[in-house]
Amino acid sequence: MKQKKQSSLARILGYAGGHRNLTLLGCILSALSAVLGLIPYVCVWLAARDVLETWPALTGVSGSARWGWTAVWTAVISIVLYFAALMSTHIAAFRTARNIRRSAMAHVLKLPLGFFTGSQSGRLRKLIDDNAGLTEDLLAHKLPDLAGTIVTPIAAVLMLFLFDWKMGLLCLLTMVLALLSMCLMMGGKNAGFFHRYQKEIERMSGEAVEYVRGIPVVKMFQQTVYSFKAFYAAIRDYSDLASQYAMSCRVGQTCFLTFINGAFALLIPAALLLASGGDVRTVLVNFIFYALFAPACGQMINRIMYMSEAVMEADEAVGRLDEILSQKPMENTGVQKQPADAAVSFDHVTFTYPGADRPALSDVSFAVRPGQVTALVGPSGGGKTTAASLIPRFWDADSGAVSIGGVNVKEMDTEDLMKQTAFVFQDTRLFKESLLENIRAARPDASREEVLSAAHAAQCDDILEKLPQGLDTMVGARGVYLSGGEQQRIALARAILKDAPIVVLDEATAFADPENEHQIQKAFEALIRNKTVLMIAHRLSTVQDADHIIVLSGGKIAEQGCHESLLAQHGVYAAMWEDYQRSARWKVGRTDPKSGKGEKTV
Numbered sequence: 001m002k003q004k005k006q007s008s009l010a011r012i013l014g015y016a017g018g019h020r021n022l023t024l025l026g027c028i029l030s031a032l033s034a035v036l037g038l039i040p041y042v043c044v045w046l047a048a049r050d051v052l053e054t055w056p057a058l059t060g061v062s063g064s065a066r067w068g069w070t071a072v073w074t075a076v077i078s079i080v081l082y083f084a085a086l087m088s089t090h091i092a093a094f095r096t097a098r099n100i101r102r103s104a105m106a107h108v109l110k111l112p113l114g115f116f117t118g119s120q121s122g123r124l125r126k127l128i129d130d131n132a133g134l135t136e137d138l139l140a141h142k143l144p145d146l147a148g149t150i151v152t153p154i155a156a157v158l159m160l161f162l163f164d165w166k167m168g169l170l171c172l173l174t175m176v177l178a179l180l181s182m183c184l185m186m187g188g189k190n191a192g193f194f195h196r197y198q199k200e201i202e203r204m205s206g207e208a209v210e211y212v213r214g215i216p217v218v219k220m221f222q223q224t225v226y227s228f229k230a231f232y233a234a235i236r237d238y239s240d241l242a243s244q245y246a247m248s249c250r251v252g253q254t255c256f257l258t259f260i261n262g263a264f265a266l267l268i269p270a271a272l273l274l275a276s277g278g279d280v281r282t283v284l285v286n287f288i289f290y291a292l293f294a295p296a297c298g299q300m301i302n303r304i305m306y307m308s309e310a311v312m313e314a315d316e317a318v319g320r321l322d323e324i325l326s327q328k329p330m331e332n333t334g335v336q337k338q339p340a341d342a343a344v345s346f347d348h349v350t351f352t353y354p355g356a357d358r359p360a361l362s363d364v365s366f367a368v369r370p371g372q373v374t375a376l377v378g379p380s381g382g383g384k385t386t387a388a389s390l391i392p393r394f395w396d397a398d399s400g401a402v403s404i405g406g407v408n409v410k411e412m413d414t415e416d417l418m419k420q421t422a423f424v425f426q427d428t429r430l431f432k433e434s435l436l437e438n439i440r441a442a443r444p445d446a447s448r449e450e451v452l453s454a455a456h457a458a459q460c461d462d463i464l465e466k467l468p469q470g471l472d473t474m475v476g477a478r479g480v481y482l483s484g485g486e487q488q489r490i491a492l493a494r495a496i497l498k499d500a501p502i503v504v505l506d507e508a509t510a511f512a513d514p515e516n517e518h519q520i521q522k523a524f525e526a527l528i529r530n531k532t533v534l535m536i537a538h539r540l541s542t543v544q545d546a547d548h549i550i551v552l553s554g555g556k557i558a559e560q561g562c563h564e565s566l567l568a569q570h571g572v573y574a575a576m577w578e579d580y581q582r583s584a585r586w587k588v589g590r591t592d593p594k595s596g597k598g599e600k601t602v
């Protein structure tokens with residue numbers, strides 16, 4: 001455990017680079033300041049001795065005044081040194097935290113794009129920022145304090161025996177007992193508390209986010225907070241853990257506080273005992289010293305307690321940063337080949353999502369011929385989206401190869417690869433920017449005219465007409481929101497503007513109403529003209545005319561061919577087609593026979 005703590009600190013300092021020496025300087029200055037901070041206690045003892053030795057004539061007052069000034073000056077020097085120490089450690093800490101953020105971000109940039117899907121991006125920012133912040137606090141404040149905290153007890157123990165070893169021994173006894181109480185609190189079954197506590201906090205905040213996301217469902221179904229069992233359980237577990245810990249600390253904490261504050265209870269009878277058998281003045285002077293010094297020793301022990309908490313915190317921070325740094329970066333072969341054409345091929349591809357226990361794709365092989373439309377169909381969870389996301393390297397295949405124009409995507413320059421493919425996702429995301437910038441995101445150097453022409457091809461004219469500032473309208477600002485279908489048309493305009501030779505469409509008409517669907521279909525036609533297309537489709541009506549259809553089921557290719565040949569196979573596709581036909585007939589059956597009107601949803 002101790003080894004692990006040391007290595008965490010060493011690892012944080014590893015990011016300090018040239019500023020490691022500044023951290024060291026800060027620690028030395030802080031230690032010097034702490035030792036100097038003990039001198040005023042000695043001065044007080046010396047001043048009191050001078051006064052009492054000449055009592056009642058008080059001829060020693062001038063000597064006492066000298067000691068008083070020495071105390072003031074050493075206190076001032078101690079403060080200045082501490083200030084200089086903090087300056088050094090703060091500069092080093094800011095640089096180190098910046099280096100940690102930079103290294104973590106540099107690593108993150110090498111991770112597969114799929115790593116950033118879902119809620120990962122927010123969590124990532126928090127992980128990097130918060131934990132780099134924690135190390136900043138450790139290096140800027142806690143580490144110089146730690147240096148002082150290590151040095152002062154050594155000096156303090158020496159000083160304890162300087163004037164009266166018996167009273168010194170009593171003070172030391174209370175310090176040792178306080179330390180033992182602290183070990184009692186932090187050891188045993190409480191040893192892993194901090195780690196469990198951090199985990200519970202993380203779990204609770206994760207569940208809270210889920211809860212807030214689910215509020216619409218809660219309201220719609222008139223549920224209470226108790227229906228969010230996971231969130232409720234996280235709060236309860238956190239509260240149980242915290243109260244169990246508090247309860248288990250009560251004996252240790254009581255003893256700790258009693259010992260660090262209770263030196264007086266031993267010093268007074270000891271002083272009375274010593275005074276009865278010796279020089280009252282000397283005993284009185286020594287008593288003043290120890291009475292003042294004992295609480296200062298208590299403070300030191302208190303700081304040791306907070307120190308161990310800080311080291312545990314740093315340990316946790318490094319552990320959480322490791323969560324990111326241990327993610328396998330995307331392989332970079334260093335070779336940069338140019339694809340011969342826009343053909344896409346999967347060659348015995350197997351892929352398992354990080355943390356999943358079974359592969360999402362197993363030994364999948366198929367070819368998408370240049371200039372043709374290939375459709376991926378199959379039951380939900382069959383692996384369609386996964387297969388499509390391997391093309392632009394959202395993830396890398398565990399085995400097998402995904403190639404474009406005969407070149408493995410791993411051997412292509414990332415920029416080239418991105419230029420080759422345009423993606424239209426199921427859930428389109430628009431930035432909080434003008435429509436112009438949203439469309440231009442695909443090709444930042446495109447002119448306004450080119451953006452307008454792409455928007456026109458994507459059937460966005462009616463959207464631009466109804467918005468107050470047309471192409472310059474800010475999305476998401478002052479009540480400007482677009483429907484799902486409208487957003488998809490903007491996304492299609494973006495893809496049209498990109499003009500990439502390979503287009504991957506992911507069920508882009510899933511949420512569109514009939515009016516939008518018609519326009520989206522027309523936008524599709526503009527997008528896929530003369531392109532190599534891989535289309536993920538749930539509704540078989542959209543894939544009938546595809547040149548090639550691949551049926552993915554359970555992560556494997558169940559069958560492939562054209563519509564007619566697949567029907568003739570009487571397999572998965574034929575069954576899906578039969579289901580689709582039946583549901584179409586069922587909806588037609590719901591049409592009102594008298595009026596002839598009915599749902600137009602097929």
Ligand SMILES: Nc1ncnc2c1ncn2[C@@H]1O[C@H](COP(=O)(O)OP(=O)(O)OP(=O)(O)O)[C@@H](O)[C@H]1O
Nearest residue numbers: 353354356360378379380381382383384385386387
């Ligand atoms: N990010 C992820 N992490 C772990 N497993 C995932 C992830 N995304 C998908 N999966 C799993 O991989 C398998 C294939 O999912 P995929 O989304 O590719 O299927 P799909 O055919 O596109 O489904 P749908 O038609 O419902 O969109 C499923 O078992 C799914 O649970």
